[in-house]
Amino acid sequence: MNPSGVPSPSQHMTAERLHAAVAAKRSVAAEAASEPRSGEPWEKTNKITPALSRVDLRRLAYGRRAASRKILVRYSGGEKYGLDPIKLPRCARCGQPVESGVGVMTDGEKARFTGTMLCGSIWACPTCSAIIRHERAHEVALAIGNHAEKLRREAADQWQADHEGRQLPPELAVSDGFGYYLFGTLTLRHDRTMPLAMTLDAILKGWTKLINGKPWKKAVERWKIRGFVRAIEVTYGRNGWHPHIHFVIFLDGELDNEQQRAMHDWMLDRWKTMVERVAKAYRKQDGNPYNVAPNDEHGIDLQFKAGKDAGTAAAEYITKVQGDKGSVTLAQEIARGDIKDGRSGSVNPFQLLDSGCLGLSDFQREDLWLEYWQATLRRRCITWSRGLKEDMEVEELEDEELAQKADELPGLVGYVVSNKVYKDVRKRTPELLADALEAAEHEDWQEVARLLPGGVILNDEQQDMIADGDAKPGDFLPLPDSFQDM
Ligand SMILES: [Zn+2]
Structure with missing residues (x-):
């Protein structure tokens, strides 16, 4: 492909x-x-x-x-x-x-x-990651383009069935305006005492619970959810490890403001419930539970997007490296001098390999790098919902194959x-x-x-x-x- x-x-x-x-x-x-x-x-x-x-x-x-x-x-x-x-x-x-x-x-x-x-x-x-993310970004952009075209064709067929013999209106001849997406970020409450293996596990289990079961099935029907792509991003900063999930949900129909609000509230509520449920399993050495459940303002960020520009935005959203100051690309993240002296307070894991990063000692940096390497081993970074790749005609390739x-x-x-x-x-x-x-x-x-x-x-x-x-x-x-x- x-x-x-x-x-x-x-x-x-x-x-x-x-x-x-x-x-x-x-x-x-x-x-x-x-x-x-x-x-x-x-x-x-x-x-x-x-x-x-x-x-x-x-x-x-x-x-x-x-x-x-x-x-x-x-x-x-x-x-x-x-x-x-x-x-x-x-x-x-x-x-x-x-x-x-x-x-x-x-x-x-x-x-x-x-x-x-x-x-x-x-x-x-550091070298393979850049190659794979670049390829994955292509896949997401391709899927969104194909999704929009499918929706356009359906709408055009319907229009022609209703208006036999008449010429297709211009907006139904191009797929630019088609395709509806929900971009989301899900996080946990985190602090320096929490090992990455634990927070990463919690966030992945929370997500798995979110997208399974009867409530999810109902949501799929109610809001015409076609599927999703989700990616895990990890940063490190003053409050320790901060793993978070970025996802893009593909919607087959447009949602009005009221529907958007309903979907937003449903997701926020469900995410909190799931994370609280998952969090109970994690205990400190003294037996007390870790408090990973996010409070109301934090924990979730959702945006609805539609049309042609969503493809580029989604590719970036899923494959980018996110810093505390909003979305930046890997190149910018690396180029930002303020990160090294710790003023911005958050780095991507590769930056832990740079001496002087966040004012950490070499020993601390190496320890953190080992922790990150071990916690992410055999975890999947970017996944698609079942059938979505096939649906959107995107080839299934493992990271190594890519x-x-x-x-x-x-x-x-x-x-x-x-x-x-x-x-x-x-x-x-x-x-x-x-x-x-x-x-x-x-x-x-x-x-x-x-x-x-x-x-x-x-x-x-x-x-x-x-x-x-x-x-x-x-x-x-x-x-x-x-x-x-x-
Ligand atoms: Zn490599």
Whole structure:
């Protein structure tokens, strides 16, 4: 599936066609670079600070991935075990070589490494998370577009049945005004004494109770609920961990003000009831219950949206990182200097990997990162109600498959470096991996060779052999890496 609707080049195209495709992309990319950067629609709502450039974001992500790896390696028993890939958590293995030699590849616009693995963790991997969230945002936007079109077709069919032989009114010819959505955020009362494993569990159980049982079934009929997408977002701040749920409910019909109010009150009431019920199960060490039930003003925020703009808004809503100051995109969140000194009081978990974050000591930050990594393991971050993806013609893909798919862009391998050098850079100066990709995107292979020394700049013939599957990047290294080096 390709959510943008643009056919993707075949993975098996011949080297000659690949060369032409890369050249064509390069000229488009060069043209685009001369224009002001616009970005994806959901990356555009930058009102706080200018977004970081792609290379800055990538440097930050590679740096954080290495910081996370260091913590997880130590947790797994130190380098002694850390060198044994089997004993390391999957997300500490992200970017690890899996063949002999690492290739640097570009399609003329974007670059990536080949011969390395991606962990595919949306929660705890700074690099994979960005890829997966980006893809998930596409899915939500696609589903909303298809939903609106379905509703338009139904309305148009009905109109034609009622007005035989007459021409369709213009508003029924386009789907822009169709589709009705309820955007919501659900939270819990939280404080520093509460472990994330507990609050995350409570919020997930509360949600499961909310969307099951007879009352929910009745609500589905009453307000024409087609389905929902929900995502968990976790932040950390002065009051400790703050997990919350964002959801978008798809409605098949428009609700008037009175219906909107009724649905709002019903949800608020039900959420509070469910959370109170769930909360009883959690006790402090002294036997007293934790008070997680939200009070009236907090705990829930609902907004009804309709029409074309809802798609972009929903994609952003479900996949964004939310800060205390309202909705901001990941790029802005990362770029906000005020977060580091703790003035804004709340950070996304990846920021815990930055030294000095919230004025925490390294020991505290590492402890918090481990707590977050463990609490989110095997939890689902973004889920859809049963049947909604199929209904909206969105392909079912696991996070790992999505990351893999995004990593399969065809292109030409311009440089190959030994696993040993690559691994050393990945561990000690991970930002240079981002710089190497940036250089590859400009086809500055000399610069790539400077950043990842000791490798080989490949000539056209060698590039073609790899593209045609007749050779592997590692074959062109002067001394082939042994697999022990992986
Ligand atoms: Zn990863």
